[in-house]
Amino acid sequence: MQEPARVRQLDEKICRLICPISAAMVGVCLTGVGLLRVAVAVEHKSTLADDLLSLDAVIFLVATLVSYFALRTQVRNHRLEQVADVAFITAMVLLTIACPLITYSFPL
Structure with missing residues (x-):
């Protein structure tokens, strides 16, 4: 089944955003x-x-490298894009979990 061009373009834009943001x-x-x-x-x-x-x-670095390689391949590799997306979301969740730990580790 052929994917619509709009969905493919959206995926590529997301991958292009993951690379610099993760870095x-x-x-x-x-x-x-x-x-x-x-x-x-x-x-x-x-x-x-x-x-x-x-x-x-380290997880953000993985997201950066995987999204970079996904952008550099001659043929679009959807698997690399998915790995970059999952790594980025995982890292963002861990960063959010770290925030309360930082906040409540050192009381005023």
């Missing part, structure tokens, strides 16, 4: 890890959030 989110996660490390050094209190953000950075 930027790697930087966000690394910044968060750095700030948490400073807080841990000052407070002498360990937290799960920095470990979660480190894992998150």
